[in-house]
Amino acid sequence: xxxxxxxxxxxxxxxxxxxxxxxxxxxxxxxxxxxxxxxxxxxxxxxxxxxxxxxxxxxxxxxxxxxxxxxxxxxxxxxxxxxxxxxxxxxxxxxxxxxxxxxxxxxxxxxxxxxxxxxxxxxxxxxxxxxxxxxxxxxxxxxxxxxxxxxxxxxxxxxxxxxxxxxxxxxxxxxxxxxxxxxxxxxxxxxxxxxxxxxxxxxxxxxxxxxxxxxxxxxxxxxxxxxxxxxxxxxxxxxxxxxxxxxxxxxxxxxxxxxxxxxxxxxxxxxxxxxxxxxxxxxxxxxxxxxxxxxxxxxxxxxxxxxxxxxxxxxxxxxxxxxxxxxxxxxxxxxxxxxxxxxxxxxxxxxxxxxxxxxxxxxxxxxxxxxxxxxxxxxxxxxx
Ligand SMILES: Cc1cc2nc3c(=O)[nH]c(=O)nc-3n(C[C@H](O)[C@H](O)[C@H](O)COP(=O)(O)OP(=O)(O)OC[C@H]3O[C@@H](n4cnc5c(N)ncnc54)[C@H](O)[C@@H]3O)c2cc1C
Numbered sequence: 001x002x003x004x005x006x007x008x009x010x011x012x013x014x015x016x017x018x019x020x021x022x023x024x025x026x027x028x029x030x031x032x033x034x035x036x037x038x039x040x041x042x043x044x045x046x047x048x049x050x051x052x053x054x055x056x057x058x059x060x061x062x063x064x065x066x067x068x069x070x071x072x073x074x075x076x077x078x079x080x081x082x083x084x085x086x087x088x089x090x091x092x093x094x095x096x097x098x099x100x101x102x103x104x105x106x107x108x109x110x111x112x113x114x115x116x117x118x119x120x121x122x123x124x125x126x127x128x129x130x131x132x133x134x135x136x137x138x139x140x141x142x143x144x145x146x147x148x149x150x151x152x153x154x155x156x157x158x159x160x161x162x163x164x165x166x167x168x169x170x171x172x173x174x175x176x177x178x179x180x181x182x183x184x185x186x187x188x189x190x191x192x193x194x195x196x197x198x199x200x201x202x203x204x205x206x207x208x209x210x211x212x213x214x215x216x217x218x219x220x221x222x223x224x225x226x227x228x229x230x231x232x233x234x235x236x237x238x239x240x241x242x243x244x245x246x247x248x249x250x251x252x253x254x255x256x257x258x259x260x261x262x263x264x265x266x267x268x269x270x271x272x273x274x275x276x277x278x279x280x281x282x283x284x285x286x287x288x289x290x291x292x293x294x295x296x297x298x299x300x301x302x303x304x305x306x307x308x309x310x311x312x313x314x315x316x317x318x319x320x321x322x323x324x325x326x327x328x329x330x331x332x333x334x335x336x337x338x339x340x341x342x343x344x345x346x347x348x349x350x351x352x353x354x355x356x357x358x359x360x361x362x363x364x365x366x367x368x369x370x371x372x373x374x375x376x377x378x379x380x381x382x383x384x
């Protein structure tokens with residue numbers, strides 16, 4: 001599809017190379033199979049992780065320890081192209097790089113970094129991020145999972161819910177209350193007392209593994225705690241990294257829906273002409289494209305701010321809220337253009353549409369980001 005506003009002209013040579021590399025990886029390795037993965041409720045993480053690692057996509061915006069060390073816009077472009085394949089694929093890469101590797105990279109000891117980051121960057125070790133609990137989602141500060149000191153050790157008890165990659169992970173970064181506030185712990189998933197059953201019956205993000213985590217007297221050495229951070233700012237800083245990827249990823253999912261709808265509208269004939277020749281269809285397509293291009297501009301601008309070291313959490317909330325809403329609206333409109341075919345996995349649209357329902361909720365719900373913007377505009381907090 002034509003890039004009408006020439007937005008990708010803003011990308012430099014390296015960023016375009018990353019775009020083209022990830023786009024062809026998705027075309028070859030993901031698009032031929034992802035409808036089946038979605039239908040079967042599977043994601044071949046062990047197979048794909050080393051390939052994603054060899055492309056430098058795992059922890060790609062981190063420096064050192066085997067990570068590619070790209071700029072933020074490159075990371076965004078990669079997320080856009082991955083999510084044009086499927087939000088589950090982008091979620092895997094976001095969780096690995098931004099939610100599991102980032103806290104180790106940013107707050108970990110040298111030993112923790114050298115133990116985990118090179119293997120995670122190569123895709124040999126898979127990570128997950130445990131913040132949400134069954135009774136504490138939007139309000140993680142109220143979490144109940146507790147790590148108590150026992151001599152030199154820590155003993156972890158509690159549970160987490162909705163954890164991407166949970167049952168396939170080698171390592172979980174778990175956030176828990178302690179006598180000293182919220183701390184982050186590196187928990188190898190073979191530690192006795194740890195279990196991670198998969199959550200089934202999902203109708204969204206089906207090509208992604210989602211699990212509960214249970215900690216039953218999980219004994220950890222003193223070296224398991226992330227030394228560099230205390231309090232909720234630890235997990236929130238990781239979420240800021242991952243949300244930045246979602247801002248771009250949503251553009252990819254939306255683009256896939258627009259492309260599918262345009263192609264369908266050009267070839268599906270009713271009343272003797274292509275449905276794309278009807279003005280009602282053209283109006284839908286025109287507004288879908290406006291939404292897509294505006295979301296793309298937002299992503300580019302926030303990428304430039306992040307590369308300048310100037311991106312603020314409330315700007316990330318703006319982007320997550322605006323771009324995921326735009327992508328979901330575009331997916332729903334595309335679904336209607338495809339008529340009955342819009343509800344099958346023969347086309348990517350309903351898969352993206354269902355996935356985006358999760359993207360709207362995770363990493364801060366639409367409502368919570370609305371409250372962040374409301375507070376930014378009024379100076380008044382409306383969370384409680
Ligand atoms: C597929 C999937 C993967 C996920 N992966 C992870 C992961 O890897 N790690 C992880 O830690 N978590 C993960 N999550 C959890 C996700 O971040 C939470 O679902 C999300 O934060 C919302 O929490 P909740 O589901 O408990 O909803 P709740 O917090 O119970 O919210 C329910 C509704 O109430 C609204 N609401 C809540 N508080 C307010 C308020 N103050 N004002 C107005 N409205 C409010 C919400 O916006 C929402 O509409 C995942 C979720 C999904 C669906």
